[in-house]
Amino acid sequence: KEQKVVEVSDPKNDKGWDIAFHLTDFKTNGGASTAWGALGAAAKTDVETLSASAKFDGVTWVADETGVGIIKKMQTEPDKSEPKNLCLSDKVIQFNMTSMPPAVEKSGKVWLVKDAQGKVVALKVKSCEYEGVSGSRKLILNFEYVYLAEGSVTNESNAGPSTPSEPKKELKVVSGEINVLKWDAWTYFSFKEQKVVEVSDPKNNKGWDIAFHLTDFKTNGGASTACGAKGAAAVTNTEELKANATFDGAEWVTDVTGVGIRKSMMGAVDKDEPKNLSLSDKIIKFNMGSMPPAIERSAKVWLVKDAEGKVVAFRAVSCDYAGAAGSRQMVLKFEYIYLED
Template sequence: MKKMNWFLVVIMLFGACFAACTDDDDNGGSWDGESVTVDCDPYDAWSYFSFKEGKTVKTLKVKSMEGAVTGVYYGDLSSSTLIKNTDSLLMVINEGVGDTVVISFPACEIGGMSGTETTGASFSLKAIAKKEGNVWNISSEKSVVTMEKEDETTTDYYMSINGTIGTTKDADFSLALYMNVKAMEDGGMQMNMGGTFAGESTGKTYGVDGDETSFDWDIAFHRYDIKTNGGAAVMLQTTDLESVTSASVTGESFTSDVDGEVMVDMSGMMSGFVGYQPTKVNEVLAKWVTATPTGSMPPYSYEINGKVFVVKTAGGEYAKLRFTDMSDATGKNEAATFDYEFPLK
């Protein structure tokens, strides 16, 4: 799945904080059966719910683990040509698709040919990261990269980055950064304005701090993300929870969970890094909240999808549910409230 850049993540976070939540308790008629509110701690935890017990049976925090290539790095760039602030230069690595990573330098000081310097320059390039033994091998073809500067001007460069990053905390990394102004190279002037970027590895990966298989649960919540415990789900085209029976799902196509990821670490967000946890997600149940772009601030408005969902558990039983609220008693967007029936009659 594609990752969002850090600016879009900031926008999403602001949108979540200022979302206009809709309470749809009356959507589809009254309900006299079971209703429950599940705490959805934002970003750093999963809450596991059991239909049979009618409650959250466990909450597991998300922890970071060393060894991944993604993360926030600081190092020294041995270059006297272009990038001037070589001490503790910031580099951010985010995942792309497959083996692709996006390597960004979000805050550089660039020396000009005339002797002037520009602070606040930034650029990003794509590379391939493959783990071999105790290192990540980083490789990229030379390609055109646009450098953006604080004065809103841009310059195109030929760039590539190649080298290794250790898989353990504080292991060495060494990356050769090639840079040359495109217009100069196109004119026949070959000059490497980059250098060797070196420091200590700080890559991270993420997982829950516990064993999801050690207890019984049916669905788990992480903010607006939902997954099942080996089950599947379908969204019906009705808002009337009372009318849905076991006969209603005859012939319906249920969707199982798929491999995905969720945002779990915002600590490096202002540097451009967001940590993702690889996990199963159910793309049907994820539709319980609808985000609509506003074109202004806040950038999104959020509302409950009042349709009825049916979950088929791993044991072959069914539960019907309709979400009615996305906030807790204080009004914060940190909970999921839904009416439900289990087992479905």
């Protein structure tokens, strides 16, 4: 539409581009290349003449997909997380590797491309040739295109989604660090917000997911909620944190009262205070053979349901004292990742 190259910083969330070029790879703004419903796709034709009045019957639209990958450096493995369009890539132009630099072969066919809004363009490559010498060489693609009138394409079918469903959010490991050496207070953390959150009424607040107090933990569920939050926890036998891990037969434990926590070194146990017995004194615990007590840490992964019931895999990375007596902290470093549905 703009008839020019556009600067794009976040292509999956930008409808301002329609086609992208990378060596012999192409992508459209659709399928796996969009995160918010852009309608890009491509289709092959048997026509070699570009005409705004052309009619195309029975075309098959192909949306972008991942899993094949692109080469980002010579002699390296493809980046399989990078989407591209398999109708266009290595079809519009391709390398013949019998010479170096590789000879460029060009298709004389017309290709149909849906822009981000779903309007159809007919595109044809006029030439693709090297310019310059080794070290500053360019590969210049000369192309032309025309928007087709509505109704020019009939009896369409899809090899991939022409109107893509909401893609999965990319799942990443998140790291956190908290001073848990606070006798008289819990520290509340939101997995979704990736930060400590201020909570004045924890039982009536769904904005937190896990809370820390020395070697005690609570989730936003069971006896810790009065507003229907769905927190719980389960131990696993794995030590590896992966978004696509699967766990069979997890035994979910919700928070309970009656066991209690200490709010001062020599104080009585507050048995009205809820905590989660799958997590408390399991992820980290004190060895009372020394003073201050030595801290022992489990390397296992725990499953934790957030307040909405979505599952996080959680692991303590380290737990160490910092500072001198009187201002000592107990720093818990942890990492977590949301699991795939």
